[in-house]
Amino acid sequence: MSAPLPRRSVLSALGAGALCLAVGTAFAGGSPAGLAWRLRGGRVFVQGRLEDRDVGIDADGRIVLDGLTAATVAEVVDCAGRIVAPGFIDALADRAGGDSRVYEEYKLADGVTTALELHGGVADPGAYHFGETRRPHRINHGVGAKVMAVRALYASIDARSRQIERALDGGALSVSHSIEYQPVGFPELLTYARIAARRARPVVLHLRYSSAALELEGVREAVRLARESGAHVHIAHLNSTGGTFAPEAALDLLRAGLAEGLALTCCVYPYGFWATYLRSRRFDPGWRERYGLDFADLEVVGTGERLTARSFAHYRQSGSVIVAVPDGTMDIRRTVDLPLREPFCLVGSDGGMKRASGPNTHPRGSGTFATALRRAIDTGLGLEYMLGVLTERPRALIGRPLEDRGRIAAGARADVVVFDPMAIRNLGTAAKPVMRSEGIDAVFVNGRLAYRAGVLDAAGVGIRGG
Numbered sequence: 001m002s003a004p005l006p007r008r009s010v011l012s013a014l015g016a017g018a019l020c021l022a023v024g025t026a027f028a029g030g031s032p033a034g035l036a037w038r039l040r041g042g043r044v045f046v047q048g049r050l051e052d053r054d055v056g057i058d059a060d061g062r063i064v065l066d067g068l069t070a071a072t073v074a075e076v077v078d079c080a081g082r083i084v085a086p087g088f089i090d091a092l093a094d095r096a097g098g099d100s101r102v103y104e105e106y107k108l109a110d111g112v113t114t115a116l117e118l119h120g121g122v123a124d125p126g127a128y129h130f131g132e133t134r135r136p137h138r139i140n141h142g143v144g145a146k147v148m149a150v151r152a153l154y155a156s157i158d159a160r161s162r163q164i165e166r167a168l169d170g171g172a173l174s175v176s177h178s179i180e181y182q183p184v185g186f187p188e189l190l191t192y193a194r195i196a197a198r199r200a201r202p203v204v205l206h207l208r209y210s211s212a213a214l215e216l217e218g219v220r221e222a223v224r225l226a227r228e229s230g231a232h233v234h235i236a237h238l239n240s241t242g243g244t245f246a247p248e249a250a251l252d253l254l255r256a257g258l259a260e261g262l263a264l265t266c267c268v269y270p271y272g273f274w275a276t277y278l279r280s281r282r283f284d285p286g287w288r289e290r291y292g293l294d295f296a297d298l299e300v301v302g303t304g305e306r307l308t309a310r311s312f313a314h315y316r317q318s319g320s321v322i323v324a325v326p327d328g329t330m331d332i333r334r335t336v337d338l339p340l341r342e343p344f345c346l347v348g349s350d351g352g353m354k355r356a357s358g359p360n361t362h363p364r365g366s367g368t369f370a371t372a373l374r375r376a377i378d379t380g381l382g383l384e385y386m387l388g389v390l391t392e393r394p395r396a397l398i399g400r401p402l403e404d405r406g407r408i409a410a411g412a413r414a415d416v417v418v419f420d421p422m423a424i425r426n427l428g429t430a431a432k433p434v435m436r437s438e439g440i441d442a443v444f445v446n447g448r449l450a451y452r453a454g455v456l457d458a459a460g461v462g463i464r465g466g
């Protein structure tokens with residue numbers, strides 16, 4: 001791990017003795033009233049509000065809120081000046097086939113305790129969970145049923161439908177499709193969405209269009225899909241696909257659908273630019289007109305190189321190059337701040353990272369949640385409001401599989417983040433995208449201390465639907 005430790009976190013968490021830890025010691029006593037941890041003196045996010053109180057974690061990894069004074073405590077964490085919140089839930093994580101240890105370390109450092117790959121996922125979630133439970137995980141993890149992968153395996157819609165049903169039985173948390181990348185007709189989409197509706201699982205869509213001329217057609221299609229299928233339809237990264245050029249109109253369409261009684265949500269990542277593989281369909285002929293950009297606007301992620309017509313053609317063949325459009329291409333005040341004021345909009349990273357170094361991601365992969373908090377504090381949207389966005393909203397999207405997580409409540413699984421609201425931020429850029437977030441002091445996953453200015457434990461478990 002070559003990333004430097006965030007200096008302010010190290011100082012605040014360790015230097016001043018703010019965290020009084022003796023990691024690895026046995027729990028004292030072992031009496032039924034004994035607590036493994038007591039998080040003392042923090043501002044705690046409980047039932048949508050910040051309040052001053054202590055939080056206990058018992059030996060089973062469950063949260064205890066009452067009777068803390070009388071309980072025997074193995075370890076005390078002084079949380080004065082810190083926020084104590086449910087660990088963040090990234091419903092739009094993307095491991096991108098990379099090293100899961102690296103990916104999970106950076107998610108953990110960003111305060112994420114549950115990362116769900118619902119933009120896509122896998123064709124066979126049963127096999128995924130069978131394999132993944134045999135390996136240690138830093139954080140909780142789960143996947144959607146990836147329609148693109150299912151379609152690659154089976155030719156007929158009947159066979160594809162059966163596999164999607166098997167995927168949901170095997171623990172898929174969503175039915176997910178990227179229509180722009182693999183266009184399918186509406187009737188086929190509707191077939192899959194009806195399966196999702198019957199199993200009470202959301203349909204997660206990367207919409208069909210990302211151009212100024214057509215983006216709203218993609219939003220209309222998502223609303224129609226919710227109406228005709230009865231499924232909850234979640235629009236992935238509305239800021240980059242569907243609501244880039246006319247976000248006000250896109251939100252109007254969603255509000256109208258909700259007023260009809262449809263189940264609709266969306267998410268955004270808190271950045272003013274997008275990045276993707278140069279080989280992506282996004283860069284099929286006509287991209288300069290679609291996005292109003294030219295070759296020199298494209299920056300190679302990780303190196304900062306600007307493209308020319310010649311290098312564009314070369315890199316598009318080579319496959320692995322990711323390019324970013326200029327910061328400000330998406331007006332963050334309209335494409336991110338505006339949707340996040342709506343009760344139906346979440347924050348999702350749409351990213352991970354394959355390696356700790358090198359051009360393999362957008363800064364959203366490692367920094368989405370710290371960045372969202374920093375922006376909410378700085379723009380006046382509010383810390384308390386954003387904590388609800390990062391925890392309660394994804395929890396509501398996923399439903400039953402997360403019913404005992406994502407909140408500070410007696411008996412809930414202790415997925416907890418402790419952070420400094422003054423220091424929380426992420427400094428990743430397109431040129432240097434993989435950065436540890438700053439200001440995250442400690443993260444507990446299933447009641448075990450998983451992070452404290454560095455990774456400590458692998459306490460994550462699989463989150464399964466079905």
Ligand SMILES: [Zn+2]
Pocket residue numbers: 119178206236237350
């Ligand atoms: Zn996407």
